Amino acid sequence: MNKIYTIYKKLYETYGAQGWWPFINYDGVNRAKKGVNRGYHVLDYTFPRNSDEVFEVCTGSILTQNTTFSSVVKSLENLNSKKSLTANGIESMDIQELKTAIKPSGYYNQKAEYILEFIKFYKGLNGAIPTREELLNIKGIGEETADSILLYGYNQLQFKVDAYTKRVLTELGLIDKKAKYHEIKLLMESSLKEAVEDKKDLLVIYQEYHALIVNHAKEFYSKKPYGQGCFLKDI
DNA sequence: AACCAGGACGTGA
DNA sequence: TCACGTCATGGT
Numbered sequence: 001m002n003k004i005y006t007i008y009k010k011l012y013e014t015y016g017a018q019g020w021w022p023f024i025n026y027d028g029v030n031r032a033k034k035g036v037n038r039g040y041h042v043l044d045y046t047f048p049r050n051s052d053e054v055f056e057v058c059t060g061s062i063l064t065q066n067t068t069f070s071s072v073v074k075s076l077e078n079l080n081s082k083k084s085l086t087a088n089g090i091e092s093m094d095i096q097e098l099k100t101a102i103k104p105s106g107y108y109n110q111k112a113e114y115i116l117e118f119i120k121f122y123k124g125l126n127g128a129i130p131t132r133e134e135l136l137n138i139k140g141i142g143e144e145t146a147d148s149i150l151l152y153g154y155n156q157l158q159f160k161v162d163a164y165t166k167r168v169l170t171e172l173g174l175i176d177k178k179a180k181y182h183e184i185k186l187l188m189e190s191s192l193k194e195a196v197e198d199k200k201d202l203l204v205i206y207q208e209y210h211a212l213i214v215n216h217a218k219e220f221y222s223k224k225p226y227g228q229g230c231f232l233k234d235i
Numbered sequence: 236a237a238c239c240a241g242g243a244c245g246t247g248a
Numbered sequence: 249t250c251a252c253g254t255c256a257t258g259g260t
Contacts, residue, residue, distance in 0.1 A: 067258085071258060074258095105257075106257040107254095107257085108256070110256095
């Protein structure tokens, strides 16, 4: 039991399952929580359920770059209300209409271009699972976005590292502040693979872990000085 | 009223 | 390779 897995268990004990990635069109068992947790699917790991939901994760992953997810939801709902939250739907939109729809998420000029670039690639897949290298070759998709797409859109065993992950690990002294993305990703993946007995649990752990870190970091690592009152410090 | 958010790219050194 | 500027709206 290494520290990375210990942190996961503490976070899970504290916050419970997160139901990440949330879906705009979700109408499943947690619908009762609408208004509060609308779109989340806590303890239901049967997602994405179809190609439209895969595409929703991909688009959301691009839109969420350096932006809060709540603003991404606005953009996704704008697209969805135009019945355009699909590859063909977006592709058939007027470019200005697309930009206006995703405006709430910021960087709308770039992101519109990125989404269209992705769509060209996505349609060529014909439902196949993309490789990480293929995703990284697409303009607008860097390491985190690629891992986000693979982990949540395609249920692939790829840990998603974000700014919060790096910040928390740095503050806890588990990694150097100059550590690069790949270094952090490797630490997370190797630690979890080593500590988790049943390997088929890893996917859910990867998915929950990222969401748990975000949830925790929003409370304890969003304002300086970082880590005030963080219960992870005593490990 | 600054400050920064669940990044990625282009550039110059 | 690396540091830095740029992209932009929205919440605090």
